[in-house]
Amino acid sequence: MxxxxxxxxxxxxxxxxxxxxxxxxxxxxxxxxxxxxxxxxxxxxxxxxxxxxxxxxxxxxxxxxxxxNHRLSDEQDYHGKGLHVEFRSSLPEENYRLLHVRPCESHFEVIRYLLKDVVDIPFVGQVYTTSTEIDEDRGVYVVYVKEIEAD
Known part of the structure; x- marks a missing residue:
């Protein structure tokens, strides 16, 4: 490769x-x-x-x-600030609300979050991953999530 x-x-x-x-x-x-x-x-x-x-x-x-790509009011530029993963609501009615930002030491750490079907977000808890994104314009990885529905 x-x-x-x-x-x-x-x-x-x-x-x-x-x-x-x-x-x-x-x-x-x-x-x-x-x-x-x-x-x-x-x-x-x-x-x-x-x-x-x-x-x-x-x-x-x-x-x-x-x-x-429609910019959101709470978007930040991470260029020159290291690796970060944003966790955002996947719901359009919530305007893809920012839930948490996680600084990462390496792409291997980023991969840990990109691989998961369920992630654990501080102060939010476990949520389902709906999609993942790399935003070159802002220099950040984004994981979109939704609540785990009770059976």
Missing amino acids: RILTYFIDRGNGDYEPFYEYHRSDVGEDEFYARQLCTYFIMKGLQYQLTSNEMKGEEEILVLEEMGS
């Missing part, structure tokens, strides 16, 4: 190379963290992961453009 390439699916079998990362620049742990994100934000646009593939030493992520 030497390179991670994002492609945008333009339809009709047309895949446009979008962005690439080299292992020497970002590390293997970041490669894995990126592959666990169901959404990708870059330059004000939101993309959804539709396929995660490998071809020799290349990791390939295929994205579908979803349109403009």
Whole structure:
């Protein structure tokens, strides 16, 4: 695994190379963290992961453009401030409310949260993960969650 390439699916079998990362620049742990994100934000646009593939030493992520990414009033920029994971409500009626911010020492720590179906958030408790995102514009990973419903 030497390179991670994002492609945008333009339809009709047309895949446009979008962005690439080299292992020497970002590390293997970041490669894995990126592959666990169901959404990708870059330059004000939101993309959804539709396929995660490998071809020799290349990791390939295929994205579908979803349109403009709407900024939230409580969003922060984390560039230059280290790795962070935000935990947000997945409910639009709550305006994707920020529940907690977790600073992380490494992408391996980030991966721990991205892998989980249920996460434990301080002062909130256990919640279901509904989706995950890397927001390049803000330099942060985001885990969207909802309450665990009682049976």
